Amino acid sequence: MVLLQIAEPGQSDAPHERRLAVGIDLGTTNSLVATVRSGLAVVLNDELGRSLLPSVVRYTSDGCATGYEAQTYQASDPRNTICSVKRFMGRGLHDIAHRESLPYKFEDAPGMVRINTAAGIKTPVEVSADVLHALRARAEAALGGELVGAVITVPAYFDDAQRQATKDAAKLAGINVLRLLNEPTAAAIAYGLDNGSEGVFAVYDLGGGTFDISILKLSRGVFEVLSTGGDSALGGDDFDQRIFCWILEAAKLKPLSHEDSRLLLNRAREGKEYLTFHGVAPITARLSSGEVVDLKLTTEIFTEITRTLVAKTMQAVRKALRDAGLATDEVKGVIMVGGATRMPQIQRAVGEFFKQEPLNNLDPDKVVALGAAKQANLLAGNRTGDDWLLLDVIPLSLGLEMMGGLVEKIVPRNSTIPIARAQDFTTFRDGQTALAVHVVQGEREIVSDCRSLACFELRGIPPMVAGAARIRVTFQVDADGLLSVSAREQSSGVEASVVVKPSYGLSDDEIASMLKGSLEHSRDDAFRRALKEAQVEAQRLIEAVQSALKSDGELLSTEERVRVETAIAALQAAALAENRRQITVTMDALDAETKAFAARRMDKNIRRALAGRSIDELAGEDQS
């Protein structure tokens, strides 16, 4: 028996044609699935009424268990019980922080790290797929039918590789991805539309393993992400880790087994949660050695040992605001997302910074899933009457390598997606028939300081003089943030393209240091850019003169020719010496030396053009 939901006026679905769609918050620590029922977004609970599914999978020789069932084995079977796998998505082994303190048997592999379990070698994509599979089963039981698709949320900082890995995991779990949505944007959907708000909002999202800050502008139903920032390796888990370290120190414990470490980490997490509503948390545990831990963690100690973590988040908040060009008093509200934002010291720090109470009226654990459900409902074609558009941004600029190792930015950082940008380029040398297109990501002016994303060649350009070919390079970033680049020579139509799927992505530290680098080195970069440009210009001039000498060398006397060649040699030396002023001076000198030569070549070309034509013909042309 099908149970019906209330539709919008005139929009009852025909039987068997209801389009079931869900929003999935695939979290580091916990995951949720939500849907829209009778116009209202709700989180779907499991049989026991629990909304969260711990993002934990335990592998045994005869299969796998997920969620709470898997979590109970964290202490007894840590090696086969994989948690916080989101941190490994699209990551290589060397990208993983604290890997020596993790209980897993990692295997290095090209592209993504792998984990050796009792059920064989698993990639993070497969582990995530098992979590998604459990959510899909829950959703299909709750909705009484097959899903047409899901919106899955990802941290705003996820790069191409991480997004692609998430999509692959969904595919493996048999879920059609309607769209990947940035988590803070999903939170804003949950809040913004329900409350009909307008203005600039900050989304402070401290989850289990990631921190995101986003500055959003909501106006007349349009969401625009003004800037994003954060730290993809900072979350509630790190607060647990700090308490764990404090326990080790306070109880003077020797190095522990994995089982004991896991036990104490659980005690640390319980203590943290207890402190949200109490001033002192008791921390007691009996270790496998028989040793007993009995400590009292006060709010003051907790605040003190996590001060640097909180400060780190506030630093990212400041930067995101600066990127958006806004002052704190221009922010109308602060949306709190993620269970970790329940910690009183976080609430206090955010409140003090923005000089206002953060918004808390939706459950911070559920808000992302609820927003994703609304988006999924819309994308599945179940219109609710509210027309709204969603705009997201790219976190780092995308560009091309130019002659001399310079970066030409095509899509600037914080551009809204989906986006397509095209720019025309030309050939550098006479008769050039191929062009290498090197796609880079980053804020710096020099290629070697940015991250290389992809490289391809456009071949078959018809031979032409330098600068005559017109090559249009188009960058396209789709709604999921995935990039494709194509190049097309306009006159011949030859084309080449690439979809950027890097083997693995940028680590957060890399993004952070690249952003920081662009600020610190901006003057340095400008200087180097000017130098490189001068060098490229010098090279172009030298080639032009040499080509002229080859074709029309007979127009010069031997003495003149020697002078021109001396000037060329001087310019070549100056270009190598990396002295911009010297390059400019010697370029002017070569220019002056070849003036007469240029005039004579011009005369010769005109004579050649006129040769063999009568005065009458020319006069006739004049009259026509």
Next chain:
Amino acid sequence: MAVTLTERAAKHVSKYIDKRGRGIGLRLGVRTSGCSGMAYKLEFADDVAADDIQFESHGVRVLIDPKSLPYLDGTELDYAREGLNEGFKFNNPNVKDACGCGESFNV
């Protein structure tokens, strides 16, 4: 002639209308379609049509067009939970047979 809501159904309808922020009640009806002849219509109502027949049940206004009413007379709309699934259910005495899934029916 009457169509009613169970108290549980009425509670849910009121909550949904409240969260939706607008709407005067619930519109029920039947349409010819589906694998077994007819299908139910269950929608929010934003306004009343001239020939609508109105009922009131547990504080919820129910609107039905006159053509649909004969097929729905005596129906009680319930809100049910089956395992993880939950939603509205038509307990309609006029139904002779329904398709396996219950989404469409015959009178």
